[in-house]
Amino acid sequence: MGRSVLPMDGWTTATPAQVLENHNLFRTPTMSEQQVNNRQDSVGETVPDSAVRTHTPSRGSTPVALADVLERTKRIGLLDDALVEIVLSVYISKELDRSNPLWMMLVGNPSSNKTQLVSLLSKARDTYMVDVLTTNPFISGLSKKEKPQDLLPLLNDKCFIVKDFTSFFGRSEETVKQLLSDLVSIYDGTFSKHSGARGTIRYESTFSHIGCITPMGLSMRQQYMNMVGARFLTIRVPELREEQRAQCFEIAWAPDFKTRVSDAAEAASALVTAICDGIRAYGVQLAPVPKAIQDDINLLAELVARARGEVRTRTQKFVNEEGEEISYQEIEDVQVEEPFRAMHQLKTLCCSLAILREKAEVTAEEVKTAKRIALSSMPVSRAEVLSAYRTESKMSAKEVSDVLDRNYKTMKRHLDQLLHLKVLRSVKDVDGKTTFYYPDPKFEKLILNDFVL
DSSP states (O other): OOEEEOOTTSOOSOOHHHHHHHHTTSOOOSSOHHHHHHHHTSTTEEEOHHHHOOOOOSSTTOOOOHHHHHHHHHTTTOOOHHHHHHHHHHHHHTTTOTTSOOEEEEEOOTTSSHHHHHGGGTTSTTEEEESOOOSSOSSOOOOGGGOOOOSHHHHTTSEEEESOOHHHHTSOHHHHHHHHHHHHHHHTTEEEEEETTTEEEEEEOOOEEEEEEOHHHHHHHHHHHHHTOOOOEEEEOOOOOHHHHHHHHHHHTOTTHHHHHHHHHHHHHHHHHHHHHHHHHHOOOOOOOOHHHHHHHHHHHHHHHHHTOEEEEEEEEEEOTTSOEEEEEEEEEEEOOOSHHHHHHHHHHHHHHHHHTTOSSOOHHHHHHHHHHHHHSSOHHHHHHHHGGGTOSSEEHHHHHHHHTOOHHHHHHHHHHHHHTTSEEEEEOTTSSOEEEEEOGGGHHHHHHSOOO
C-alpha cells in the first residue's frame, strides 16, 4: 500500500512513530535524494513502498532510538537528558519551519560539556561545524582574483554549529556589531552584500544554528543583541552538583572514554539524520496544538520578549536634606520586541521535541522543556534577579540583594528595569518609602513556580 506525500509546508500523513518505523532510524534510500525531493513536489502523489524501503546497516536488526542515545550520552558525562534532546531538536527543526529557523545559544562555564553536546551531531550528514568565526565569514569582500570562499551558501539546509562564540565576542565592538547585524538579515533567509572588489553578492540560505558561549562572553554583547532584535533562544548548562561532578570524574577516567564519545556521536547523528530523511520522504502529521498549550507557548513568548527588552537609562543627581549628593538611574527609553518571532521559535522547538520523542502531538512535557529555554533566554542579570522570587512573592530591593548576596544598587537597577519592561509590578509600603516588587500576575506562575537558572 502506498503512502501519500505532501510538501513540508502542510503537515502530512505519517505520525512521528511511523516515520521512524518506516525508516528504521538508519535510512539508506534505494532512490536518490533528488528523486525523493522530486516526488515531494507533487501534492498527493503516491510513492510505492518499494521505492523508499530501507534497511539498518552495521547495527543489525535493532534500530537506535532516543532511549539508546540518552543511555550512551550518560556514559560520556552528559547527565541532563533535556539538554541532549534540545540539541537534537534544533537539528531536526531545519526540516519544519524555514521561515523561523531555530537558533540556539548554549551558555555554560568553561569545560561544562558544551562542546561535547554539539559534537553529538558531528557525524550527521547535514551538520556544518566550525570552531570559531573569522571577520566577515558569510560573504567575503575579497576580489574574485583572490578566490573568496563564502560561508553562507554552504550552510543552506544545514545545521550550523560554532563551538566557540566567546573568542569572537571578545573582539572589537565594531567587529561584533557587524556580525550581529549580518545575522539579523541572514536569519530572514536572504542576505546581500556589496563591495568594490566583487560588486553585489546575494544568497538565499536558511539553516538551524547552535552556538556555544560562556556567560561572561554573552553578557559582554547581550545589550547589542537585544537592541537589534534577538534571533537566538538560549539554554544554560547548569553547574553540576557535587555527586554529579564525582560521577563525571569517574566517567572521564574510563579507559574506553574515547570509544564511548564516538559511539554516542554515531548514535545521535544517525538518529537525527534518519528522522530528517523520514520527514523529507513522508512528512509528519502532528495533531493540532491544543488551545491550552498554544496559550502556554504564547505566554512564554511574551515573557521572553519582555525580559530581554532594552532599557536605556541616564544618571541623575540631587542633593538631599542632609546636603548629600545622591545619584540615581532615570529611565530614558524602553524597547520591547513583539513576541511573535519567539512564539514561532518555541512552537517549532516543541514540534521538534515531539517528533524526537515519537509523539503524535505536542504535550505538556514539550512545553515544560520550552519553559526552561524561555526562562534562560533573558540577560543573566535579570534571570538572577527573578530567581530570588522562589523564596518570596513580594520583595524589596534590599531583600533581593540579601537573598542573592549582591550589591543593593545593582539589584535595584535590575528590578526597576524589569518593572518598566512590565515583567514586575511594584507597590509602596505603608511608610511610603520602601518599594516592594512582585511578578506581574500574567507571569506570576512562571516566575514563582517554574523559574530555573
